Amino acid sequence: MICQACGVEAPTKKVTFYQNIGALVMRFSKTADGRMCKRCIHSTFWKFTLTNLTLGWWGAISMIVTPVYTINNVVRYLMCLGMECVPAGAAEPQLTDDVVARLQPVTQQLFDRLNGGEDFERVADSVALNAGVTKGQVALYAHALLMASQDDAAST
Numbered sequence: 001m002i003c004q005a006c007g008v009e010a011p012t013k014k015v016t017f018y019q020n021i022g023a024l025v026m027r028f029s030k031t032a033d034g035r036m037c038k039r040c041i042h043s044t045f046w047k048f049t050l051t052n053l054t055l056g057w058w059g060a061i062s063m064i065v066t067p068v069y070t071i072n073n074v075v076r077y078l079m080c081l082g083m084e085c086v087p088a089g090a091a092e093p094q095l096t097d098d099v100v101a102r103l104q105p106v107t108q109q110l111f112d113r114l115n116g117g118e119d120f121e122r123v124a125d126s127v128a129l130n131a132g133v134t135k136g137q138v139a140l141y142a143h144a145l146l147m148a149s150q151d152d153a154a155s156t
């Protein structure tokens with residue numbers, strides 16, 4: 001599985017954390033939602049929780065919302081404590097020239113299967129195996145191509 005926050009290949013869990021900043025008559029809230037690795041869950045939880053505890057309270061609605069957010073965050077975090085850690089040596093996938101060269105011949109196949117509605121994890125798994133790269137690199141590659149094609153569409 002690939003962490004949607006940092007891209008590392010590690011066990012992930014679907015989480016939603018909420019942050020609230022009260023500014024008397026206004027308030028600013030932020031949500032972190034997605035499948036994350038334990039490392040990102042840990043850092044997001046502490047960042048959001050410390051913000052809630054210090055800046056969360058300043059306002060009528062904030063005084064109600066912040067405890068609810070904080071309880072949600074703590075419960076979600078506790079549920080993740082039993083998760084497997086990010087494997088030692090796991091790194092964010094990198095797109096090197098070598099990886100791109102390996103993936104180029106299977107690009108058409110990759111997009112045909114994705115357009116055919118196949119599950120991304122499954123397609124990435126088999127394409128990665130065929131091309132001799134990692135699944136995270138396939139995801140990164142697909143994402144880069146998608147971004148590039150959107151840029152093309154915007155500039156023409």
Ligand SMILES: [Zn+2]
Nearest residue numbers: 003006037040
């Ligand atoms: Zn992560």
